[in-house]
Amino acid sequence: MVTVLKLGGSVITEKDRPETLDGEALATLAAAIAAADVEDLVIVHGGGSFGHHHAAEQGVSASEGIRDVDGVMAVHGAMTTLNRFVLSRLHAEDVPALPVHPLSAAARDADGDLSLMTDQVSTMLDEGFVPVLHGDGVVHTGEGVTVLSGDEIVTALAGALDADRVGLCSTVPGVLDGDDEVIPRIDAFDEVADVLGVSDATDVTGGMAAKVRELLALGSPAYVFGPDDIESFLAGEDAGTRIG
DSSP states (O other): OEEEEEEOHHHHBOTTSTTOBOHHHHHHHHHHHHHSOOSEEEEEEOOHHHHHHHHHHHTOOSSSOBOOHHHHHHHHHHHHHHHHHHHHHHHHTTOOEEEOOGGGTEEEOTTOOEEEOOHHHHHHHHTTOEEEEEOEEEEETTTEEEEEOHHHHHHHHHHHTTOSEEEEEOSSSSOBOTTSOBOSEESOGGGTGGGOOOOSSOOSSOHHHHHHHHHHTOSSOEEEEOGGGHHHHHTTOOOSEEEO
16 A cells, blocks of 8 residues: 655745744654554655745746756756655654655656656655655756646656555645635546635745645545644645545
8 A cells, every 4th residue: 555645845934034943843744653553664855945946046946947957957856866865854853764756766848747657656665765856957858857746746756656645735625615725535626616816925836726726636546735734644644635
């Protein structure tokens, strides 16, 4: 049973302060992951104040690319720095986590379609490791390098690995309606289109609306939930909003 868990960038960083880690939140999540009884777990984390800040500064998005090597390395370097923070907290809890950097494992074609190598992820799982991927730059035919969001990685992994459960740990307790109440379940985007917006902080990957669209495309149940519900999700229970 494969579980794909995304730790939102806004959860593990101070997203409105460039390159600022929320160490306490990350440590709490790492402890919950270590305590969970999950057979095959893949972790993806977002960029938060590390990747998004540099991507915005460089003018790069999921569709608009750059070819300046220094700019690419600014984004990638910030993300690998955050990735090392995530790994260190997991290692402190004896989670056998190993990094997978998408810049070296993915590409987009001229139509923007993504190909992501997942053999190493599958083999890591088979050998008892916990792969940890992250939002990153990605080489893109005709565009140089564009942004690859953690959400897009989640959906690509879920399809390639035939994941049984997918979870997005966000700063909110689920997808919220117009009264800031958690929507228990979403089966179609039209049901919630009017109440979905974009992140208040800098976000080059589309906010909650993009997350819901990506998750609806999966064939497996997906959940959006807050940090307080990570134990429930990892225990196989419903958490936050179920999507699909």
